[in-house]
Amino acid sequence: MIDDDLSFLAGTMPAPLRQDRIVRIVDGAPGMVRTAALAAATGTSEVTVRQDLAVLDREGRVRRVHGGAVRPGAGSPERPFEETAVEQQVAKAAIGRAAAALVRSGECVLLDVGTTPAAVAEALVARHELVDVTVVTNSLTTALTLEPAVPRFTVIVTGGTLRPLQHSLVAPFNDTVLPMIAADVVFLGGTGLDVAHGLTNVNLPETAAKRMLAAAAGRTVVVVDGSKFGRAHVGVVSGLQDIDVIVTAEAPAELVEQVRATGVAVVVADDGTASGRNHSA
Numbered sequence: 001m002i003d004d005d006l007s008f009l010a011g012t013m014p015a016p017l018r019q020d021r022i023v024r025i026v027d028g029a030p031g032m033v034r035t036a037a038l039a040a041a042t043g044t045s046e047v048t049v050r051q052d053l054a055v056l057d058r059e060g061r062v063r064r065v066h067g068g069a070v071r072p073g074a075g076s077p078e079r080p081f082e083e084t085a086v087e088q089q090v091a092k093a094a095i096g097r098a099a100a101a102l103v104r105s106g107e108c109v110l111l112d113v114g115t116t117p118a119a120v121a122e123a124l125v126a127r128h129e130l131v132d133v134t135v136v137t138n139s140l141t142t143a144l145t146l147e148p149a150v151p152r153f154t155v156i157v158t159g160g161t162l163r164p165l166q167h168s169l170v171a172p173f174n175d176t177v178l179p180m181i182a183a184d185v186v187f188l189g190g191t192g193l194d195v196a197h198g199l200t201n202v203n204l205p206e207t208a209a210k211r212m213l214a215a216a217a218g219r220t221v222v223v224v225d226g227s228k229f230g231r232a233h234v235g236v237v238s239g240l241q242d243i244d245v246i247v248t249a250e251a252p253a254e255l256v257e258q259v260r261a262t263g264v265a266v267v268v269a270d271d272g273t274a275s276g277r278n279h280s281a
Contacts (some may be wrong), residue, residue, distance in 0.1 A: 001107045002087060003197070006264065007128070009108060011067050012041065013042065015052065018044065018048075018146050019055065019056055019061075021041070021042055021054050022038055022041075022049070022052055022053070022062070022069070023056060023062060023087055024170055025038060025041055026038075026062045026069050026070065026071055027071055029070075029071070032065060032069065032083070033068050033069055033070070033218070034067055034068040035049050035067060035068050035069075037068070037153040038052075038053075038069070045078075047274055053068075053069050054224065056069070057069075060072055065079075065083040069132065070083070071246060075116060075245065076264050079191065086228075087115075087270070088225040088227060088229075088249075088250065090091075090249075090271050090272065091225040091226065091248075091249035091250040091269075091271050091274035092116050092119040092225055092249075093119055093122075093123075093268050093271075094222075094249045094269035094270060094272070095116055095119060095120070095223050095247050095249050096116070096119030096120045096122055096123035096269055097123045098247050098269035098270075099120045099123065099163075099187055099221060099223050099247045100120055100123035100126075100127055101123075102136075102185065102245070103124060103127075103130065103133065103185065103222060104130075105129070105130050105132055105133060106131075106132045106133070107133055107134075107183075107184040107185065108133075108134040108136070108181070108182070108183040108186070109124070109133060109134065109136070109184065109185055109186075109187070110135075110136050110137070110181070110183045110186035110216060110217050111135055111136070111137040111139065111142050111146075111186075111187050112138070112139070112186070112188045112189050112209075112210055113137075113138060113139040113142070113166050113167070113168035113189065113206060113209075114138075114139070114184070114189035115189075115224060116223045116224060117137075117139065117142060117147055117187050117188070117189045117223060118127070118139070118141055119223075120140050120223055121135075121137075121142045121145040121146050122145055122167065123249045124149065124153070125146060125148050125149045125153075128152075130149075130153075131152050132152075132241055133149075133153045134154045134156065135152070135153055135154070135155050135156070136156045136157075136158065136178075136181055136183065137155070137156075137157060137158070137172070138157070138158040138160060138168055138209055138213070139166070139167060139169070140157070140162070140167045141167045143157050145156055148255065155177045156177075157169065158173070158174035158178060159173040159174055159176075159177060159178045159270075160172065160173045160208075160209075161173075161205075162175035162244050163203075163205065163206070166203075166206065168206055168209070170205040170206060170208070170209050170235065171205065171209065174209055174262075175208075175212055176214065178213060178215070178216045179189060179216065180214045182218075183216050183217040184217065184218055184219065184220070185217055185218065185219040185220075185221055185231065186213045186216070186220055186221065187214065187221050187222075187223050188214060188220060188221070188222050188237060188238070189222075189223055190222065190224060190233075190237055191228060191231065191233050192231035192232045192233045193222065193224050193228045193229055193230075193231065193246070193259070194206060194229070194230055194231060194232050194255075195258050195259060195262060196232065197232040197239070198236065198237065198238050198239040198240045198241075198242070198243065199222050199224075199236075199237040199238045199243065200227065200232050200233040200234070200235055200237060201233055201234075201237055202233045202234060202235070203235065206235075207234075207235025207237055208235075209238070210237045211238070212263065212268055214237070214238055214242070218240070219245070220238060220242060220243050220245075220248060221244045221245045221246075222243050222247070223244075223246075223247050223248075224248055225249055225250060225251070226248055226249060226250040226251030227242075227250075227277045228248075229248070229251050229252055229259075230252070230255050240259065240262045240263075240264050243264055244264075244265065245264075245265045245266075245267060245268075246259065246264055246265070246266045246267070247267045247269060248266065248267070248268055248269065249268060249270075249271045250271060256268065
């Protein structure tokens with residue numbers, strides 16, 4: 001049924017009541033609620049729901065994100081993939097290109113969940129000279145991003161339990177597949193990176209999956225934009241001593257130097273701005 005067919009239903013519920021219902025649905029959800037689901041729940045069109053969300057966002061009753069809405073000021077710092085995907089886009093694209101440049105034909109690559117590893121996937125697809133690359137991922141978004149490179153690439157999804165907030169696959173079952181793989185390199189994302197804790201993440205199930213990815217690879221490359229530097233969250237993924245390379249962009253210079261002082265190589269990718277530099281130490 002198209003939006004116009006549903007338009008007569010929108011008039012059966014006054015806008016204030018419909019918006020109150022939307023707020024109740026979003027408040028009761030663990031993460032993002034999609035526009036289509038809100039339209040179905042209120043018996044109206046997605047166009048009308050988007051208009052309602054714009055009003056509710058201005059009033060501070062929900063936080064509108066790409067594709068739907070989340071609770072304002074939610075207690076968990078974990079945010080939907082769609083929300084973070086539109087942030088630091090230039091930096092993430094630069095990180096993706098610099099990280100993808102580390103891959104050679106014939107290698108086996110592990111790709112983590114998250115928007116920055118997804119940027120690595122996009123950059124790998126763009127390297128048309130790469131052949132016979134096997135990519136293993138626990139991210140449905142990353143797997144779909146890699147699909148245009150098939151059959152140059154073999155894309156393997158780990159399996160596991162789906163977490164809709166990040167479109168990620170976690171235990172069980174990914175802990176069955178990953179120990180069977182000996183990869184050349186893993187590209188890991190995270191929500192925090194500091195000297196004391198290394199790479200950290202806000203979500204414990206995904207933290208466990210990241211640790212298994214790292215254990216299955218010969219080299220560990222961390223891909224994080226500059227906003228992650230100096231932060232630490234609940235799940236410790238990997239100490240700096242177990243990280244081979246960090247690829248970043250738009251990171252505070254003093255924090256980069258603190259990490260380099262521990263002996264970890266840091267590549268600051270050129271994001272095309274005057275401040276961009278592409279160098280390592």
